Amino acid sequence: MKWNIKDAEHWSWKKYPEGALxxxxxxxxxxxxxxxxxxxxxxxxxxxxxxxxxxxxxPDSSIIVKDEKWDSFDYDHCxxxxxxxxxxxxxxxxxxxxxxxx
Amino acid sequence: xxxxxxxxxxxxxxxxxxxxxPHMVAAYPxxxxxxxxxxxxxxxxxxxxxxxxxxxxxEHSAMSACIGGVAAGxxxxxxxxxxxxxxxxxxxxxxxGLRLPIVMGVAxxxxxxxxxxxxxxxxxxxxxxxxxxxxxxxxxxxxxxxxIQAVRIAEHDEVRLPVMVxxxxxxVSHSLMDLEVLAEEQVKGFxxxxxxxxxxxxxxxxxTYGPLALYDFYFEYRRQQVEAMATAERAVREIAEEYAxxxxxxxxxxxxxxxxxxEVALVSLGSTASTIEYAxxxxxxxxxxxxxxxxxxFRPFPKDAIREALEPLKAVAVMDRSESLSGxxxxxxxxxxxxxxxxxxxxxxxxxxxxxGGRDVGVDDVREVFGExxxxxxxxxxxxxxxxxxxxx
Numbered sequence: 001m002k003w004n005i006k007d008a009e010h011w012s013w014k015k016y017p018e019g020a021l022x023x024x025x026x027x028x029x030x031x032x033x034x035x036x037x038x039x040x041x042x043x044x045x046x047x048x049x050x051x052x053x054x055x056x057x058x059p060d061s062s063i064i065v066k067d068e069k070w071d072s073f074d075y076d077h078c079x080x081x082x083x084x085x086x087x088x089x090x091x092x093x094x095x096x097x098x099x100x101x102x
Numbered sequence: 103x104x105x106x107x108x109x110x111x112x113x114x115x116x117x118x119x120x121x122x123x124p125h126m127v128a129a130y131p132x133x134x135x136x137x138x139x140x141x142x143x144x145x146x147x148x149x150x151x152x153x154x155x156x157x158x159x160x161e162h163s164a165m166s167a168c169i170g171g172v173a174a175g176x177x178x179x180x181x182x183x184x185x186x187x188x189x190x191x192x193x194x195x196x197x198x199g200l201r202l203p204i205v206m207g208v209a210x211x212x213x214x215x216x217x218x219x220x221x222x223x224x225x226x227x228x229x230x231x232x233x234x235x236x237x238x239x240x241x242x243x244x245x246x247x248x249x250i251q252a253v254r255i256a257e258h259d260e261v262r263l264p265v266m267v268x269x270x271x272x273x274v275s276h277s278l279m280d281l282e283v284l285a286e287e288q289v290k291g292f293x294x295x296x297x298x299x300x301x302x303x304x305x306x307x308x309x310t311y312g313p314l315a316l317y318d319f320y321f322e323y324r325r326q327q328v329e330a331m332a333t334a335e336r337a338v339r340e341i342a343e344e345y346a347x348x349x350x351x352x353x354x355x356x357x358x359x360x361x362x363x364x365e366v367a368l369v370s371l372g373s374t375a376s377t378i379e380y381a382x383x384x385x386x387x388x389x390x391x392x393x394x395x396x397x398x399x400f401r402p403f404p405k406d407a408i409r410e411a412l413e414p415l416k417a418v419a420v421m422d423r424s425e426s427l428s429g430x431x432x433x434x435x436x437x438x439x440x441x442x443x444x445x446x447x448x449x450x451x452x453x454x455x456x457x458x459g460g461r462d463v464g465v466d467d468v469r470e471v472f473g474e475x476x477x478x479x480x481x482x483x484x485x486x487x488x489x490x491x492x493x494x495x
Binding site for chain 1: 199200201202262300307308309310311312313315318319321322323325326329330
């Protein structure tokens, strides 16, 4: 990132870009939305066919794929919307109450 | 070379827009501004300007399109009045909050209900806290001159705020007056090329417009707008000077008329100042130490200039062409009174609400107000802080 906003909460009002503009792309990742979640997705490796429909459907880019294979959930950003579980054709993803048993 | 012609306020507004030739105009016609949209659409149809004209379906869309146009990287202008301005309401705050230099002509008109198409300041006074610079014009010439200057004020490097150029519905918008139109190259040279800041069409440098800012950051952005508005006071002054050297016509935030050695004065906005100045001349002939002050820049509010001009006077009437409905008069009167809170000396201040719904104000009406000021100076106090002029009691 060229635009360093690491200590933005300590800036003077004079330093913020006018009009509340965000001057660079890609920095939404700094904002962790995982805390919004009430239901948490879980993945069943045995059922998964690696179709990756969950990856393409996730509105928060929270399905992590490595070497063209399902790898993990990004729980820092997953809001628990459940779309991945809904679109999975083989029920390999299930939703569970946050804080409950996995 | 400049030429002299007879134009209405709306015609002058359209001429200024033609000469500025913005990238885009998005507008919706509404009385008493309709002719501006008609004339400008004709300029576009006749190929006199390269401007993209968007005949949108509402004022809410007009302002939304203007916001999108500036954010994309263009110079945009629009015009409206009354209910149209009211319909733009939420977008007004978005334009100023995003710091987008939009220039808008407003032919001032009363607000419904009851429905009324005539001139008063209810529309723009209601938008006084929307973060727009507001300039009020006295004549057709001033509408033209102010629109051209407004482009520079809005786009000033340290301002970047939208600007409303306000002129009285019918009494200016539809009145033919003498107008000096500058040469095309003079106007083009004065406004210069538009320099976009963070344009959305610059795809190599993507930016986000309109993100969420809650209790953590929202406050800081409002504070920046306060600073931009304070800077606008200087920008209005500097750009007026530059325009004076181009046109020979000099404007300032407040304009004093025969205030030297005056004891009583009327403060007003817009075209009523002409009537007041005429009455002041007659009163001076009769030996009354009368004067006048016109507030041209209402936002930012020129409190220092107002204090300086009015402090030596015995009594002042502030002419309000709208009611704040707060229970103590019109917005101009309330703000002028507030400006004197910190001063040691202050004149007696009378708030005069007048001309609502376009009710005419003539020389005799102005004389009546000066008469009230005479009564107040004789008594050493105001009998009533708000005076309703030409109202059926």
